[in-house]
Amino acid sequence: MGGKMQTKKLEKPKKESRTKILIDYSICGEDGKIDPRDCCKCLRVCDPAVFIMHSSLDLDFKDPYDPQRWRITPQWGSLCTRCLKCVEICPENAISIKW
Ligand code: SF4
Ligand code: SF4
Numbered sequence: 001m002g003g004k005m006q007t008k009k010l011e012k013p014k015k016e017s018r019t020k021i022l023i024d025y026s027i028c029g030e031d032g033k034i035d036p037r038d039c040c041k042c043l044r045v046c047d048p049a050v051f052i053m054h055s056s057l058d059l060d061f062k063d064p065y066d067p068q069r070w071r072i073t074p075q076w077g078s079l080c081t082r083c084l085k086c087v088e089i090c091p092e093n094a095i096s097i098k099w
Contacts, residue, residue: 019082020098021050021074027094029071030056034092036072042086042095043072048079051086 028034036053043051056069074080080097087095 017099019077019080021077021080022096022098023072023074024094024096025071027092028090030069032092032094034094036070039091041089041091045085045089047083047085048076048081050074050076050080052076 023029024032026032028039029036040053043049043053051072052075053070053072056071082097082099084097087097
């Protein structure tokens with residue numbers, strides 16, 4: 001009885017640096033020479049399924065209804081384990097990852 005109340009300082013959660021996954025669309029998709037539908041290697045190699053492939057109908061192009069325009073988007077970047085398999089497998093070096 002009569003003991004001092006102990007207060008414990010909560011530790012600040014460590015700030016994880018965010019993973020930035022960039023696709024060079026001048027190489028793959030859109031104006032690039034690679035149609036991602038013919039490749040798909042990054043999609044297949046990524047275990048947590050970070051990437052999605054989609055038509056670019058909603059993007060601002062000269063002809064937004066051109067069915068030939070598709071792109072890869074790193075939609076779920078927070079799931080990335082930084083294994084770099086996508087960077088290694090991309091035949092065009094179109095993917096870069098930073099954190
Ligand atoms: S580094 Fe690994 S987990 Fe991250 S997007 Fe590339 S393949 Fe997926
Ligand atoms: S692996 Fe590279 S070239 Fe192939 S779809 Fe992915 S980003 Fe494009």
